[in-house]
Amino acid sequence: MAEAIKKLLTSQVRVLxxxxxxxxxxxxxxxxxxxxxxxxxxxxxxxxxxxLFATSCSQPGNVTGNVASHLWAPVxxxxxxxxxxxxxxxxxxxGNFTIDAHIGDTLVISLPGYRTTKAVVNSEPIKATLNYNLxxxxxxxxxxxxxxxxxxxxxxxxxxxxxxxxxNGTFGEGIATMERDGDGLWTYTTVPTLSELxxxxxxxxGNYTIDATAPYTIRDGEVLRNVFVVPGEIGxxxxxxxxxxxxxSKVWYLSSPGYDRRMSVYTPSGxxxxxxxxxxxxxxxxxxxxxxxxxxxxGRSAQILDNLIAADKVQPMIVVMPNGHIGMTAAxxxxxxxxxxxxSSRSAIKTEPNLYEATFMDVVNxxxxxxxxxxxxxxxxxxxxxMGGGHTAVISANYPDKFGYVGLLSAAVRSYSKxxxxxxxxxxxxxxxxxxxxxxxxxxxxxxxxxxxxxxxNKAFRAELDEKxxxxxxxxxxxxxxxxxWRHYLSEFAKYLF
Numbered sequence: 001m002a003e004a005i006k007k008l009l010t011s012q013v014r015v016l017x018x019x020x021x022x023x024x025x026x027x028x029x030x031x032x033x034x035x036x037x038x039x040x041x042x043x044x045x046x047x048x049x050x051x052l053f054a055t056s057c058s059q060p061g062n063v064t065g066n067v068a069s070h071l072w073a074p075v076x077x078x079x080x081x082x083x084x085x086x087x088x089x090x091x092x093x094x095g096n097f098t099i100d101a102h103i104g105d106t107l108v109i110s111l112p113g114y115r116t117t118k119a120v121v122n123s124e125p126i127k128a129t130l131n132y133n134l135x136x137x138x139x140x141x142x143x144x145x146x147x148x149x150x151x152x153x154x155x156x157x158x159x160x161x162x163x164x165x166x167x168n169g170t171f172g173e174g175i176a177t178m179e180r181d182g183d184g185l186w187t188y189t190t191v192p193t194l195s196e197l198x199x200x201x202x203x204x205x206g207n208y209t210i211d212a213t214a215p216y217t218i219r220d221g222e223v224l225r226n227v228f229v230v231p232g233e234i235g236x237x238x239x240x241x242x243x244x245x246x247x248x249s250k251v252w253y254l255s256s257p258g259y260d261r262r263m264s265v266y267t268p269s270g271x272x273x274x275x276x277x278x279x280x281x282x283x284x285x286x287x288x289x290x291x292x293x294x295x296x297x298x299g300r301s302a303q304i305l306d307n308l309i310a311a312d313k314v315q316p317m318i319v320v321m322p323n324g325h326i327g328m329t330a331a332x333x334x335x336x337x338x339x340x341x342x343x344s345s346r347s348a349i350k351t352e353p354n355l356y357e358a359t360f361m362d363v364v365n366x367x368x369x370x371x372x373x374x375x376x377x378x379x380x381x382x383x384x385x386x387m388g389g390g391h392t393a394v395i396s397a398n399y400p401d402k403f404g405y406v407g408l409l410s411a412a413v414r415s416y417s418k419x420x421x422x423x424x425x426x427x428x429x430x431x432x433x434x435x436x437x438x439x440x441x442x443x444x445x446x447x448x449x450x451x452x453x454x455x456x457x458n459k460a461f462r463a464e465l466d467e468k469x470x471x472x473x474x475x476x477x478x479x480x481x482x483x484x485x486w487r488h489y490l491s492e493f494a495k496y497l498f
Contacts, residue, residue, distance in 0.1 A: 063101040065119070065126025067091050067109055073212075075130050077152040077184065078111040083118070093153060112183040113150030132213040134185075137200070137228050143192040145230070147200070149211075152184025154204050161200035162482065163193050163230075170478045171196070175203070195232020196484060197300065199225040218297045219332075221289035225298075236307075237491060238300040243310035244269035248302050250292075250334075253366040256359040261323060262330035263363065264292045266302050267371070268309055268316035278372045280379035280498040281318045282405075283363070284490070285388030288412075291331040292323040295490075298483050304491050314494040318371055322363050324388055326356040354426040357394045364402065377440070381497050383407030385486045386454070390414075393461075394426050400437040407445045407493045409486050410452050413461040435468070443496055444472035447489045451480035 067075045074095030081088040082099065083106040089099040101107065101121045110116040113134035119126045138146045147159045157178045164174025171193060178186035199218075202209050210217060211226045218225045229235040246268045255261045268279065284301060286294040295301040301319060308314040323330060368375040382403045384392040389411025396406045416430035438444070444465075448458045465472055475492065477485055 061100070062098050063105075063107075063121050063126065064096070064098050065107075065128060067095045067097065067128045067130055069114075070129055070131045075111060075114070078109055078114075078130065081108045081110075082106070083108050111150070111152070112185050113148070134213065136211050136213055137226075139228065139230050140189075143194070143230055143232075144190050145193060145198075145228075146187065146189045147178065147202075149178065149186045149202055149204075150184060151186060151204055154180075154184070154186070156203075156205055157186040158203040159188050159200055160203060160208075161198055162484070163190060163196075163198040163200070165191050165193075171198075172479060172482075193230050195230050195235040197227055197229050197235055197238045197487070199227050201226060219293070220298060234488070238303050238487060240303055241307055241310070243306055245306050246302060246309075247271065248296060251370075252330075253362065255326075255362050257326070257355065259329060261326075262292055262334070263320060263322040264296055265321070265367070265371070266296075266305060266319040268305065268318070270316065271318075271372075275372075278374045279316060279318045281320060281367060281371075281373050281381070282494070282497060283320050283322070283380075283382040283403075285324055285382070285384030285391050286321065287324075287384075287386035287388055290388075291325065291328065292321055293331045295319075295321045299487055299490065301490060304487065305494070308491060308494060315498045317494075317498065318367070318373060320363065320367055322360075324356055324384075324391055326359070354394065354424040357391055357398065357426050360391075360395050361399065361402075377401055377404045379404070379498055381405030381407070383409065383445075383490070383493055384411070385409040385489075386481065387412050396442070397430060397433040397437050398426055400433065400440055403442065404440075405443045405445075405497055406437075407489070408447070408458075409489045409493075410448050410454055410481055411446070411458060411461075412454060413457055415460065415464070431468075434465075434470070438468070438470040441471070444470070445475070445493055445496065446472055447475040447477065447485070447492070449477050449479045449481070449485050451478070452485075453481055 065080070067078050067080070069075050074093065076091055076093045076095060078091045078095075079088060080091065080097045080099055082101050087100055089097045091097045099107065103121055103123070105121045107119045107121060107126060108116065109119065109128050109130065111130060113132065114130040115133040117128055117130055119128045134148055134150055136148050140146060145163060149157050149159075151157050157180070158175050159178060160173070160175040162173050163171055164176070166172050176188050178188040180186050200211070202211060210224050214226045216227055218227055229239055246266050249265045249267070250262060251265050252260045252262050270277070271279065284295050286292070290298075301321070305314070305317070305319060309316050364380075367373060373379070380403050382392050382396055383406070384390075386409070389408040390413055392406060392408055393411060393413050396403050416427040446458065446462060448455055462472075462474065475489070477488065479485055
């Protein structure tokens with residue numbers, strides 16, 4: 001090399017141009033240098049630097065990188081190894097790592113609960129993604145449920161949900177501490193459970209979190225819920241089965257207060273094909289924490305109706321699920337307010353008490369005008385849970401000739417006294433309105449759980465009906481104010497209809 005430089009300097013070449021391959025950078029560097037008597041020392045210095053650069057670039061260096069999950073969250077304590085060697089490192093709590101490696105080396109990145117991935121070292125910091133490979137919920141053959149969660153840096157992991165066996169033999173809310181193995185994998189297995197749709201969450205060091213790897217979540221008011229199903233008669237009813245399916249639609253209508261509002265509408269299988277057939281209608285009302293999506297999502301109303309209709313246990317029917325908050329045009333994120341919470345959405349428009357009940361015929365009239373309904377009392381039912389049960393009681397009493405079937409599910413009913421400061425035109429003279437309703441002999445159905453906080457209110461309401469000698473059907477179940485009951489009540493009430 002020295003001899004080559006000497007010959008170069010004694011030649012007539014005035015400009016030196018060339019390419020130098022940089023194996024560490026995996027690229028070529030272009031150099032261009034003018035040679036004359038005044039910059040000879042600079043030239044020699046530059047050539048020495050190039051030679052030093054070329055000889056040093058084959059040495060291993062500190063390779064940096066970051067490992068994140070498929071949800072872009074940092075992955076801590078993952079193993080990073082140079083393939084074929086015993087050189088290794090670990091990611092820190094931010095998912096960062098440093099390791100000695102050559103350009104072209106392959107890094108193997110692994111962590112229990114994730115799929116192992118590989119990355120080839122180049123000139124840029126490594127950015128690797130670990131995809132979750134852990135089945136967090138497994139329903140075992142004996143109906144026990146095994147939960148798993150990978151959290152090597154957590155001090156405590158718990159699982160909570162409504163699948164815990166209570167003292168009375170039923171299943172309800174509870175929390176269990178999971179056990180950690182040496183790799184940071186936490187596990188908990190329940191006792192055998194009953195067939196049902198259950199919900200769950202994890203608690204990591206005291207912080208509630210959904211299972212981000214789960215295939216299905218449901219929005220419940222302000223929060224997301226993970227759900228799973230234990231197969232069997234009840235659980236299977238809430239699942240999509242190999243049967244003809246109805247259609248779920250989101251429908252906007254103009255309400256009397258002067259603004260558009262949205263509802264969900266279920267039409268049974270065959271509705272679109274047989275244009276000459278007309279159907280009865282069930283108006284299905286949600287509770288105080290819900291909206292027009294709640295019965296479809298948490299209540300699984302479409303799956304329940306599909307399966308019951310296919311089994312010839314209920315009549316094919318149209319099911320209308322309006323939004324029961326008159327100041328809320330549509331579900332959160334699906335109205336003109338944008339992505340704001342449910343509570344803010346409900347109070348977006350200031351309204352008068354009982355305005356929803358007073359304008360409910362807007363919904364009925366729109367449905368009768370738009371869909372192929374049988375528009376009479378004998379083919380129209382109304383049913384609601386909690387707040388929607390209170391709405392049902394008031395609406396049916398104020399429109400006694402409109403609904404032949406009335407269902408109160410854990411209903412928010414009260415004594416509608418004239419002296420009640422909450423009394424409005426819709427609740428005044430309520431005894432007289434009930435008398436007129438029952439004179440038409442509706443099928444009146446009341447259902448509630450024995451642990452429901454509205455149990456005593458429903459007991460008092462039934463006492464008033466009993467005192468008047470009104471005929472109704474009553475179902476009392478276990479548990480409280482929960483979707484387990486309301487899904488069951490819907491499946492039972494629907495069997496009486498039409």
